[in-house]
Amino acid sequence: MSRQSTGYWFILPALVVLAMLIAYPVAYTGLLSVTDSQSNFVGVKNFATVLRSRATPQAFWNTLYWVGGSIIFQVLLGTATAILLNQSFPGRSIVRSVALIPWVIPSIVAATTFAWMFHTEFGIINYMMTAPGLIEQPIGWLTNRDTVMPVLIAINVWKLFPFVAVMVLAGLQSIPKELYEAARVDGANFWEEVRHIMLPQVRPVLVAVTLLLVIWGLNSITIIYAITRGGPANSTLITPIQIFRIAFENVQFNQAAALSVMFFAVAILIVFFYIKALAAAPGEAR
Amino acid sequence: MRIRTMMQGCFLQGGEKMKKSKRSGVLLAASMLALSAGNCLAGDVIWWTPNWGEARARDLADKFMKANPDTKIKIEVTTSDGLPQRVLTTLQSGAAPDLIEVQHGWVNGYAQNNLVIPLDDTLQDRGDYVPAALDYVTWNGKLWAIPYRIETLAVIYNKGHFKEAGLDPEKPPQTWDEFVKTATALTRGGRFGFAVTGGGEVGNTIFRSLPFIWMNGGDIISKDAKTALINKPEAVEAVKFYTDFYKKKISPTSTLENDGIANRRLFIAEKVSMYQAGQFDLASILKENSKIDIGVMQIPHPQGKNTAAILGGWSFIVPKSAKNPTETKKFIQFLNTPENQGYFTDTFPARVSSMKLPRFDEPILAGYKAMLPYGRPAPSHKNWVQITQAYFNNVQGIMLGKEEPQEAMDNAADDIQSLLDE
Numbered sequence: 100m101s102r103q104s105t106g107y108w109f110i111l112p113a114l115v116v117l118a119m120l121i122a123y124p125v126a127y128t129g130l131l132s133v134t135d136s137q138s139n140f141v142g143v144k145n146f147a148t149v150l151r152s153r154a155t156p157q158a159f160w161n162t163l164y165w166v167g168g169s170i171i172f173q174v175l176l177g178t179a180t181a182i183l184l185n186q187s188f189p190g191r192s193i194v195r196s197v198a199l200i201p202w203v204i205p206s207i208v209a210a211t212t213f214a215w216m217f218h219t220e221f222g223i224i225n226y227m228m229t230a231p232g233l234i235e236q237p238i239g240w241l242t243n244r245d246t247v248m249p250v251l252i253a254i255n256v257w258k259l260f261p262f263v264a265v266m267v268l269a270g271l272q273s274i275p276k277e278l279y280e281a282a283r284v285d286g287a288n289f290w291e292e293v294r295h296i297m298l299p300q301v302r303p304v305l306v307a308v309t310l311l312l313v314i315w316g317l318n319s320i321t322i323i324y325a326i327t328r329g330g331p332a333n334s335t336l337i338t339p340i341q342i343f344r345i346a347f348e349n350v351q352f353n354q355a356a357a358l359s360v361m362f363f364a365v366a367i368l369i370v371f372f373y374i375k376a377l378a379a380a381p382g383e384a385r
Numbered sequence: 386m387r388i389r390t391m392m393q394g395c396f397l398q399g400g401e402k403m404k405k406s407k408r409s410g411v412l413l414a415a416s417m418l419a420l421s422a423g424n425c426l427a428g429d430v431i432w433w434t435p436n437w438g439e440a441r442a443r444d445l446a447d448k449f450m451k452a453n454p455d456t457k458i459k460i461e462v463t464t465s466d467g468l469p470q471r472v473l474t475t476l477q478s479g480a481a482p483d484l485i486e487v488q489h490g491w492v493n494g495y496a497q498n499n500l501v502i503p504l505d506d507t508l509q510d511r512g513d514y515v516p517a518a519l520d521y522v523t524w525n526g527k528l529w530a531i532p533y534r535i536e537t538l539a540v541i542y543n544k545g546h547f548k549e550a551g552l553d554p555e556k557p558p559q560t561w562d563e564f565v566k567t568a569t570a571l572t573r574g575g576r577f578g579f580a581v582t583g584g585g586e587v588g589n590t591i592f593r594s595l596p597f598i599w600m601n602g603g604d605i606i607s608k609d610a611k612t613a614l615i616n617k618p619e620a621v622e623a624v625k626f627y628t629d630f631y632k633k634k635i636s637p638t639s640t641l642e643n644d645g646i647a648n649r650r651l652f653i654a655e656k657v658s659m660y661q662a663g664q665f666d667l668a669s670i671l672k673e674n675s676k677i678d679i680g681v682m683q684i685p686h687p688q689g690k691n692t693a694a695i696l697g698g699w700s701f702i703v704p705k706s707a708k709n710p711t712e713t714k715k716f717i718q719f720l721n722t723p724e725n726q727g728y729f730t731d732t733f734p735a736r737v738s739s740m741k742l743p744r745f746d747e748p749i750l751a752g753y754k755a756m757l758p759y760g761r762p763a764p765s766h767k768n769w770v771q772i773t774q775a776y777f778n779n780v781q782g783i784m785l786g787k788e789e790p791q792e793a794m795d796n797a798a799d800d801i802q803s804l805l806d807e
Binding site: 136152153219220236241243244332344348 | 800
């Protein structure tokens with residue numbers, strides 16, 4: 100009995116730190132969302148105000164577009180890269196390290212560099228396309244509402260696919276050689292190996308990585324904010340940027356808290372269904 | 386012993402403040418930190434000053450300390466990037482410095498939220514200040530900041546390009562019609578006549594487009610801040626005038642990603658012949674491309690009407706939680722003698738008598754001096770930032786071709802009206 104209570108004393112410091120760093124901010128956000136700037140209780144008024152704003156639904160759909168678009172290509176490209184890097188060919192270790200570069204570059208550096216590369220007047224991308232006559236007029240990559248989101252998604256994919264590649268590569272290397280040998284005895288070719296050995300074996304890795312990507316995608320501000328600030332005309336406004344704007348540009352901490360609470364709920368739901376649907380699929384090796 | 390009682394005094398003071406405040410949790414931590422850092426010693430004035438004036442600030446602080454050996458001025462240098470957020474955080478934390486420099490436009494919000502102290506007793510020679518600058522920082526009949534720097538935008542142009550296009554660089558356009566004609570004539574050989582902004586921070590586009598609305602007799606919101614006026618004909622006409630530069634391809638293709646700095650770069654690269662800018666741009670143009678023969682003109686106005694501009698600039702505020710308001714006020718008075726203010730400002734001083742200093746007599750500043758009398762304070766409302774955001778989104782909407790000016794400004798008026806009604 101006394102031994103048990105001694106144990107609690109040992110974890111107490113960690114609990115206090117956790118409470119300060121996690122429980123307090125979460126509870127405080129909840130409190131902010133139902134009060135006004137003078138700390139008077141106002142019920143759901145902040146929620147109503149935020150939901151009435153024209154930007155809120157737009158930001159919601161943009162967020163789905165941004166997260167969904169990013170993840171599909173990050174996972175596809177990352178897995179393909181991992182399978183490639185898992186083959187033996189000369190110079191493999193150099194290619195492996197080079198492939199990591201986007202992942203180690205700080206997001207803000209990448210964003211600023213890409214903003215300049217895609218700039219309509221000064222950008223190297225327009226220069227490379229106009230010089231040999233591929234296009235006549237420079238394209239406003241970041242100012243045309245049809246191209247701006249795909250461009251941002253491409254940058255995000257470039258930034259994060261190496262992470263997927265590294266994780267999947269680690270998974271691939273833990274596959275026992277016997278499986279390949281058995282498959283070859285049965286006359287399987289490379290594509291059949293990919294389909295029937297590699298992908299099923301790395302499935303748990305893919306599930307975990309995708310989940311991480313969903314969470315990061317939902318929280319990502321840096322790339323979009325540094326490049327377009329959610330513009331032009333809100334066409335790249337995602338909910339985290341909207342929260343940031345409301346809180347730190349408009350100084351409406353209570354409305355920002357209300358939107359955060361709703362966003363938190365939606366994010367939890369998405370993650371919950373994702374885990375239910377994918378992680379618990381029966382009959383897979385774990 | 387003396388130090389000990391002083392520390393106790395500080396504790397008591399802090400404790401009372403905490404009781405008054407409702408966000409005591411945050412404040413408690415913040416003020417404990419402030420106390421432990423020893424900010425509470427008498428005679429120290431902590432001054433947040435922006436980096437562009439650092440050398441002059443140190444110079445003035447040294448002079449003041451020589452004359453007042455009991456007071457120590459501690460300088461902390463700030464940058465304009467993210468400054469509004471930083472100032473607001475420190476004001477709300479209850480552990481603010483004693484003296485901060487902020488833009489005129491931010492002051493009203495601080496006053497309404499009870500974050501700064503009134504400075505009527507600190508201002509000397511009220512009659513010597515430009516009235517519009519004082520109006521800016523007055524709320525509820527009290528003065529909440531001391532303005533020391535004022536400025537407006539004007540149009541900077543490339544005289545060489547005027548000659549190439551067969552125009553007289555000494556006779557820049559004055560009316561809107563002439564302006565469009567000139568800009569169209571200057572748009573040749575991959576060059577654009579007049580660059581407007583459509584990207585970056587909202588403020589860039591407000592500072593450049595709102596004067597066009599004003600000179601046409603319109604406004605974004607009414608004087609009493611109760612009605613949105615942005616979809617009235619005068620305003621819509623001006624917004625159309627502004628966005629047409631882009632839609633008629635007289636303004637660069639990259640307009641929607643350009644802020645004031647991007648326009649300056651385009652001007653330095655000689656891709657743009659005219660753009661709106663403050664006098665602070667002159668130095669960097671001269672430094673980076675001294676071949677350009679720079680001209681400065683008043684912002685063109687509609688036929689038979691006056692030009693207009695937003696009066697910009699900076700003020701001193703004293704936070705409510707300042708530790709040494711008395712010394713700070715004394716220091717502010719020192720900083721704002723006609724001579725010191727004229728020395729410290731980056732652009733023009735807020736005092737009329739400071740303007741007589743020789744540094745403001747340079748011929749290239751004449752265009753800016755001529756704009757000053759037409760400078761007006763930007764409107765003020767507690768939701769002003771969101772109002773400008775709603776306006777800006779719809780200006781971008783016009784440029785993107787999503788909507789026509791009237792339709793876009795009707796949408797903006799809807800959003801703005803609900804922000805005014807809150």
